[in-house]
Amino acid sequence: MRKAFKVEFLPFRSTHSFARGTNLLDAIRKAGLPLKSTCGGKGTCGECLVRIEGGEARIRTSAALPEEVRRLGYALACQTEIEEDLTVELPRFEEQSIRTVAGSRFFEEHRDRISGVFEVNPVVRKIQVSVPAATLSDNSSDLRRLQRQIHKEKGLRCLQAEHRVLKKLAAAVREKEGEVTAILVKTGPGWTLVDLQPNPPSKNLCGLACDIGTTTVVCEIADLEDGRVLSTTTGFNQQLRCGEDVISRIDYARRPGRLQELQTLAVQTINALAEKSCREAGISSDDIYYVSVAGNTTMTHLLLGLDPRFIREEPYIPTMNLVPMVKASDLGLNVNPEARVHCAPAVGSYVGGDITAGLLSTPILRDAEKTSLFIDAGTNGELVIGNRDWLATCACSAGPAFEGGGTKCGLPAIEGAIEAVTISKSGDLAYRVIGGGKPKGLCGSGLVDLLAGLFVHGYLDRSGKLDQERAGKRLVRNGEGTGFLVEKAPRSYWGRDLILTEKDITNLIRTKGAIFSACALLLKNIGLTFDQLDAVYIAGGFGQHLDVDNAIRIGLLPDLDREKFHYLGNTSLSGAYLVLLSEKNRELVNAIAGKMTYIELNAEPGYMNEYTGSLFLPHTDIGLFPSVKKFLRPGKRLDD
Amino acid sequence: MTFEIPRETNPGKIIEVTIGATSDQGGTRSRSVTIGGSTALPFHFFEGLHPHRPVVAMEVFDKAPAKYPDSLREYYQDVLDKPGEMARRCVADFGAEMVSVRLEGTHPEKGGRSTEEAVEVVKDVLAAVEVPLIITGHSHFEKNNEVMKKVCEATAGENCLINYVETNNYKTIAAACLAYHHTLVAQTPIDVNLAKQLNILLTDINFPQDRLVMDPLTGALGYGLEYSYSIMERIRNEGLAGDRMLGFPMLITPGAECAKVKEARATEKDNPHWGDEKRRGAYWEIATAMSLLIAGADLLIMDHPQAVKVVRKQIAEMFHPNKEGGHGSLRA
Secondary structure, eight states: OOOEEEEEEETTTEEEEEETTOBHHHHHHHTTOOOOOSSSSSSOSOOOEEEEEESOOEEOOOTTSOHHHHHTTEEEGGGEEOOSOEEEEOOOGGGOOOOOSOHHHHHHHHTTTTTTTOOOBOSEEEEEEEOOOOOSSOOOOHHHHHHHHHHHHHOOOEEEEOHHHHHHHHHHTTSGGGEEEEEEEEETTEEEEEEEEOSSOOSOOEEEEEEEOSSEEEEEEEETTTOOEEEEEEEEOGGGGGOSSHHHHHHHTTSTTHHHHHHHHHHHHHHHHHHHHHHHHTOOGGGEEEEEEEEOHHHHHHHHTOOOHHHHSTTOOOSOSSOOOEEHHHHTOSSOTTOEEEEOOOSBTTBOHHHHHHHHTSGGGGOSSOOEEEEEOSSEEEEEEEOSSOEEEEEEEOOSGGGTOSSTTBOOSOTTEEEEEEEOTTOOEEEEETTSSOOOEEOHHHHHHHHHHHHHTTSBOTTSOBOHHHHGGGEEEETTEEEEEEEOGGGSTTSSOEEEEHHHHHHHHHHHHHHHHHHHHHHHHHTOOGGGOSEEEEESTTOSOOOHHHHHHTTSSOOOOGGGEEEEEOHHHHHHHHHHHBHHHHHHHHHHHHHEEEOOGGGOTTHHHHHHHHSSSSOSOGGGOHHHHTTOOTTSOTTO | OOOOOOOOOOSOOOOOEEEOOBGGGTSOBSOOEEEOOOSSSTTOTTTSOOOSOOEEEEEEESSOOTTOOHHHHHHHGGGTTOHHHHHHHHHHTTOOSEEEEEOGGGSTTTTOOOHHHHHHHHHHHHHHOOSOEEEEOOSOHHHHHHHHHHHHHHTTTSOOEEEEEBTTBOHHHHHHHHHTTOEEEEEOSSOHHHHHHHHHHHHHTTOOGGGEEEEOOOOOTTTTHHHHHHHHHHHHHHHHTTOGGGOSOEEEOHHHHHHTOHHHHOOTTTOGGGOOHHHHHHHHHHHHHHHHHHHTEEEEEEOOHHHHHHHHHHHHHHHOSSSTTSHHHHOO
16 A cells, blocks of 8 residues: 655646645645635635545545535545545635736826826836956956946946855956946945846846735736836735734744744745746846835734744834845845845834835825825724824724635635625625636625625614525525525535625624724824815725725715725735835835824723724714715615 | 802703503503603702602522522522512512513523423413513523513513513514513623614614613622723713613613622631621622612612612612702702
């Protein structure tokens, strides 16, 4: 009897060998491949669904895997043991690429509003100079002559050179009559020579913008010469297997070796997405000389391999807020080894670089008259209020419900996610899927629409409980409780019913409640009311669009004039991208961090009261939602 | 110069709720009980009106609780298992103004008595006393709903106070209350918003506001009484400030709360420095009940006959028009 078997994992085309009887989920983790599982291998969450393409495996039956799905060849990895050679297909999250509201599209839509920021003047330059040959009368060194020439032709003061470049220098200045292509990076007051390109030089000079979120990671490649976005890819953070939120990751990192593991996973996540982005953009990873990362404080710490422990222990202190530039090769990023990595600075432990970068992509910093609110509804929700002259910020732990985590049917805004839903009075449901195929689940914008639709048409009471009678044929009851059937098994991608459970609804209400109550408390702290806000900018992984009306109906956003709201999508990515584009933006984002007043909500005695008040549709105090109130009449549905 | 008590007036008024039905009202009670109607904080006679006194009810059981304190058993002995007779004793000997019939024995893990048996117990008590009844259930949703539905039906027209519904289980019982003309307790765990939310849910399904009493779930002295107090006080303040969804009379249960805490139950033998448990049990309940009366309680379900006596006397004195420290002297 053979003791070891080969398992090929698709679509990664990686093959590994495992002992007989190895649990498939363990095997996938050993192979370092991404697969979500939240129940810890108990066979109850149903998230580690894979397809056995070749070979037979021993699969235990599980309530989370309906028989008809099993017959199609699907299995739960955690309930499967390897007994012969297998070919296993994993979900293709890493392979999926969608355009987010960022980069190029972002600027098509917002160019006017943020003019002044959109300039291409990056801290990386590719220049061509011809270095005069050395003579007996000009006996300056090769480097000195190159530096002099760079200053003479381009006006740049090149003060330093990397060791690696020096090795190429002597040969380069003596070929092709001294014509060289040099890559310079602005470091401090002057520039550093980081590379000399071979002849002919690469056509591309690119940067990688990366939003590293707790749940999802997005990479975007931009041409640093004209600012064009060449490609965007989205995937799950591979650290997900080590915990769903920052707190559980910080706890995970406490055991020996685990910090290194998390750092590696962060780098692997970025590398996988960057590789895909490069392929799509048609460039080589060596063309990337600049990486701009925006992430929350914990993600930044983990990427840099810094111990995040003290972020979660009172008095909640990060190792640093302003991150010095590091080299890509020091982190293990698979781009040009001399590329510099800029991490957007943090304000504190719970307001990170995703927010400072995010702010950069809003008009708030350019406005002195108006007062605006900026809401980043990520797993860790963050809020900023203010204008050019003052900024205050706070954080709230919102949970991942609007970006694909924490709900049974949730997905990030990737292909296959339902991004918009309408429900008619008679209960007919129509939806739109990203990419057009069969639905796999719902992303944040779809969940907001669904929740609002169910509420408005009386399928939910104000506490979010399903009216079982009204749900009728769409009512589902199974081992996990009661739910609303969004789509039947044969018409869904996975071949299983797509259900919004009451538990999902509770999670969504908690998340929206956390965000709204934090807004209310922040405003109260500053002495403002919602109607004194001139604009509200919303960011988050909801998807490409967010129906503001629906977001107000469920009480996620305050009930203000709809014109005041601007949904900006992934601002963290947009901000990282802006940092790539110009030196001014890099300085601005570093300056923002020092300007913000951080307000600790946990220390607020009124917090719990605000929060429980928000755990209702749209809110316990209906007076805060006059436009929703006029629909509400006791004993009547909103649509009557 | 005379001192003038500063006065706060309130725009709101606590809703008046009547429990029990006389023959004129379609029931068989000798009189009904009305609570609520206040326009000022409790006992602030100088600021507003308190048309109805807080009411004290006592509790009988379909199955005596396993941990019923020995010091209380003495008062009932042979009738503890005879809810009708026990109810009669509560009313005739101890002055109970209402009787709560607790049907905990129908809980599948606490006796699993049948719905029919529960209905018989309620009918028995209904026949034994003429005061309005409170019917108290438990947290096993499925069984409780079944029992309450049948009890509501069997006591149709008596306007009992059906105790209780909670946010995750309110529709069935509320519908039964509506159909058979009973009054309802909305119970939520020590939180102003949660209390308000359940009241909204109930009014959203057209449950009449004048048939709703709230139980904000209070703790005994030493077990979060201060927190309970502040939540009740905030609820009452909001109600008086005009928030209709918090302007309902409040029910509290110091009897059941105190009966389960060690400090009220433990014997003197085991804890000599704590003193006589008979008096201590009564004191504990008195301290809890009196504190929460000041926080806004309108209806109290109590256990200890001595505590009932003291609390009723205190209420009577506070409401007495002429007595020192009472209604009269406080009136501005």
